[in-house]
Amino acid sequence: MTEARNYTAAEILPILSARQLRDGMVVFAGVGTPLLAATLAQRLNCPRLTILFEGGVVGAFVEPGKLPPSTNDQRCTRRANMVLGSSDVLLLLQRGYVDLGFMGGAQIDQYGNLNSSFIGDPAAPKTRLPGTGGGNDISSLTNMIVAMKHEKRRFVENVDFITSPGFIRGGTSRRESGLPAGGMFRVITELAVFGFDETTRRMKVLALNPGVTREEVQDNTGFTLDFDDEIAITEPPTETELSVLRELDSERLFIA
Amino acid sequence: MLEAQVEPYDRLREKMAGRDRSLREKVMSLEEAGSFVQDGMKVGIGGSTMSRTPMAMIWQLIRQNRKNLSCSRAIVSTDGDLLFGSGVSDHIITSWFAQGILWGLSKVMRHHVEKEGKNYEEWSHMGVGMRFRAGGMGVPFLPMRAMLGSDVLGQRPEAKEIDCPFTGERVLLVPALNPDVALIHVQRCDAYGNAQIDGLQFMDIDLALAADRVILTTERIVSNDQIRRAPDQTKIPFFCVDAVVEVPYGSAPHECFGLYEPMMKHMEAYVKQVNADPIEGMQAYLDKYFHGPKSWNDYLALIGMEELLEASQRGRSIYND
Helix, strand or coil: CCCCCCCHHHHHHHHHHHHHHCCCCEEEEECCCCHHHHHHHHCCCCCEEEECCCCEEEEECCCCCCCCCCCCCHHHHHHHHEEECHHHHEEEECCCCCEEEEEECCCCEEEEEEEECEEEECCCEEEEEECCCHHHHHHHHHEEEEEEECCCCEEECCCCEEEEECCCCCCCCEEEHCCCCCEEEEEEECCEEEEEEECCCCEEEECCCCCCCCHHHHHHHCCCEEEEEEEEECCCCCCCHHHHHHHHHHCCCCCC | CCCCCCCHHHHHHHHHHHHCCCCCEEEECCHHHHHCCCCCCCCEEECEEEEECCCCHHHHHHHCCCCEEEEEEEEEHHHHHHHHHHHEEEEEECEEECCHHCCCHHHHHHHHHHHHCCEEEEECHHHHHHHHHHHHHCCCEECCCCCCHHHHHCCCCCCEEEECCCCCCEEEEEEECCCCCCEEEEHHHHCCCCEEECCCCCHHHHHHHCCCHHHHEEEHHHHHHHHCCCCHHHEEEEEHHHEEEEEECCHHHHHHHHEEEEHHHHHHHHHHHHHHHHHHHCCCCCCHHHHHCCCCHHHHHHHHHEEEEHHHHHHHHHCCC
16 A cells, blocks of 8 residues: 555455445444444445344444444444344354355455465464354355455465365355355455456456556465456545544554 | 264253252352362353353362363353363364454464364354254254355364255254353343343353253342243243352453443453463463452452443443433
């Protein structure tokens, strides 16, 4: 990001993510950027967006300046329509009530598989990561948006370990694995917005963020990216988007 | 890899038949309740992440120097660190293990898994939930559709993929988990153990039904008459419960819905200390906060009046318009 821009990488992620949501959707959000993005969308152009949290919340309406530190904290329930047990809210995904799942990622590959479990050999890991939480459930059972930092070591050809499945090995392998529903829909980074090819199920660039070049995106990615012939350029964050976002996270838990 | 130890149904019923399920008072001290937990037992832990953690009971088990507990919980936070770091547990079944999303990776978990060979057995969040639910239902497994195609499943030979006998579709069967004892913290219950939970219930109802014994810690003990005035608020029936311990601020420094939010200054200081040195830092923390205090109230005094009051102010604000 150059000096001239009036926003940070941590701010553009929730803003571009929020733009992917449509009013009336039911979305299942993880903590951090996803929660911030879903709440931002609710404040801007999706007042009828229903947010679910794996802690058991249906219809969250989080207060500005009081973002929950996890999806299991009491702050998540503020002005919600309902609270359920964690298993029951996760089962709503399985039944098919949820339009989109929304989470962050530590490591992603060309097929949109996410790793949040192990760096290195799982039998003798170099790093044991925190694990799936509800990530595996969400990505197994609905369409996914992932918002994450764009670094070469995070965008790898094949993840060390598939914690949360994208399109597994591409093509029809996801369905053949027993996951006929859902799949990776969008990946949002500070460099670009990505989708997945309908046939190969490989990641491709849909739009570049303002001021970002194709080369910059490719150089920061550990596998060869596909580019559509016509690549859109994303509109920069508006003053309204930035001011609402900064008001929501006035404690700067996630956009610091 | 061990096969999951699913209790044969005869055994499950036999153990249930041997429990005193009568309407009786069961109020006792933390020390007395602690004796229900023996070395090597399977211990289910209620709440999730930093919420309604049965911290006082965990505190007691660490003080009693229990060993080789196999612990299970929806999601673990610093409680997971403390169980590994104190040597009380060498096996934790959960879906996510770090101090909290704000703090990145737990160096304590990493040290014990990467260097000490302790077992963090990872299931998806729903996977943990369906295991408790099967346990609570008295069936040996439940089918589910997540985890398929992932390496999380690849690490879990205890789960079985089958073709559904009705549709031919691929489904996953996860084995029932019936802990020997469950530790659950609630806002209030009566002396019999009728427990009322405000706010998020997490997996606590399934866990209470699944476990062979339940130790309930509670912010306060109320009369049975008070319970009967709002029976719809009762989430765990008395006959699941074997011990009732009144422990105000029993989740500190984590939160208890409607009463107190997490004590973030304490949490941040803890994370800084143990992540800087997962062995010495943890030992110093345990010595000061777990082994040092004479009582739970002494422990709370160490956390500090100011922190407790701030957490309470934030906790109660959930009911403000």
